Amino acid sequence: MSLTIQPRRITLVGATGSLGSQVLAALLAEAANHQVSVITRPGSTHVFDERVKVHRVDLEDIASLTHCLKSQDVLLMTLSPESYGKQIPLIHAAAAAHVPYVVPTEFGSDPTHPQLNREIFLAEMQRPFRELIQELGVSSWIGVVSGLFFDFNVRNGFWGLDLRNHKVRLYDDGNVRISTSTLSWVGTCLARFFAMPDSFIQQYRNDWIFISSFLVSQREVWESAQRVTGTAEADFEVARINAKEAAVVAKKGMQQGDQTAVFGLLFALTFQDGYGSDFQDRVLDYSAMGLTAPSLDDIVSGLAEECA
Template identity: 45%
Template sequence: MASEKTIRHVALVGANGTIGAPILSGLLAAGHKTTVLTRPGSNANFPSGVTVHIGDYNDENFVVPSLKGQDVLILALGYTAYDAQIPLIKAAAKAGVPYIVPCEFGSDPTHPKINAETQMMNVKAPFRKLIEDLGVSSWIGVVNNPWVEFSIRLGLYGIDLKKRTATFYDDGNVKANFTTLTRVGESLASLFTLPESELSKYKNEFVFFSSFYVSQRDFLASALRATGTTEKDWTVTSVSSDQVLQAAREPSADTTTRMMSLFALVFKDGYGGDYSSRVVDYKQLRLESEDLDALMKSLAKEIIQ
């Protein structure tokens, strides 16, 4: 029998961002008492029922009182704002916040092969260490691989719905786990409804979210169904994942080249993209399976004008 839902006090920073907005929606749907911290000058509007504190993240006199009585602090800041976590993490310790979710929301930082290939995976580790060193809060890191809606809109899985092109890494048959932005928000919110006896198992650990366990060819097959086309209507090519990785290793490689290597790694066998054996128990979180074709049809309608 499912245990009763626990409602917690949750503070969220970055609530109007790419991942922050679906997290906020998930928290509200789950019934958590939600507080948003935002900077002065933000023009974001938040739903009724959300407590909003506006101030400077570097101002301890603002942040610490805002975090008093919170059970969880979720940091959903953009990649270029990671250092803004430092004063927030320190303030959370002073406020006695039990759990912090730092800016993770990516591929598996525990996998040695992906970490050996890209330093982009390692920039997040110091923030987890800071939480541990302060000795008050526990962190929970989120692994979700590149977000589905975000990646398909930008063609980052190699599938371009508008141009009808597909570029496979190698043969395109390697399966990996992928998570929608919506499911990340729902999953995180549901995780914090678990009783402390269950939630505490994730202290200073990663939780693995997943919407779909699919390959590039599976994504293409769904795109064909969504658009009512056949593969003959598309331009399908392939690229060597080893060549993509070699280009990213070059000292002269730009940020885009290095970023694209992450997608090559996700679709490369043995590099951590497949974490299907570690996915959180969605029955315990009371969340139903998602429909890839329904999502693809929605994206195709949005993208193809």
């Protein structure tokens, strides 16, 4: 059976960030040939692909934002944490412009998991924005659960695998498997999701889509690194961290005002069983979307080449 895809008019906010740039690239590469626009600040000097319609407007100016969003099918936001509040005027503008779908900045851990929500406030940070979309009663929100960003966290040393210096930091035995996504896979899935027929997309109105490149443990990623680099376990310096103790330390740091401690808590919880990190049974049906998830070894090989 052939796959039916269609172009949509999609406006992206946050297109120059780590995730946003990957989403933009995927939207432009999508076979459905989406009509892509970006909204960016007036002072931005970033040069975009000539296929992108660029709106340089004040992100607080609802009237201007509404004009930019006229006739659009999707408003997709990939904002940094310090810019979350910018979503409010954008959501109001989307409603005024009658945009059918709004994707708020929802990327990350499963916000529907009760035990995770009891432990960490990150999962609840976006609730006001979802509620605002529903209160306005025009657009529907679609939240994205992607797990930890795999490549971003490996590059920045948060995953516990230092490819350049051959060091590994494992939570407990390193065998807890989690659903995790590369930045580019999130972009690919969103670009194809919004190329699907309306009947497919409407299943997820005011709901979540779950995206995962692979279900994998720290130890499995380490083994992949050994395969693609021709190294052995003995070539790595290994440290082990008690995940429960690390969570306690992170909570104390948060109580003392350390704003970065929340990320330590997130990782300590993610690599424990029982915090919703394995959501493979809820991921999008990639075959129905004509997609094939990436290979772990291919991704790790690319990351290793970056560190060479």
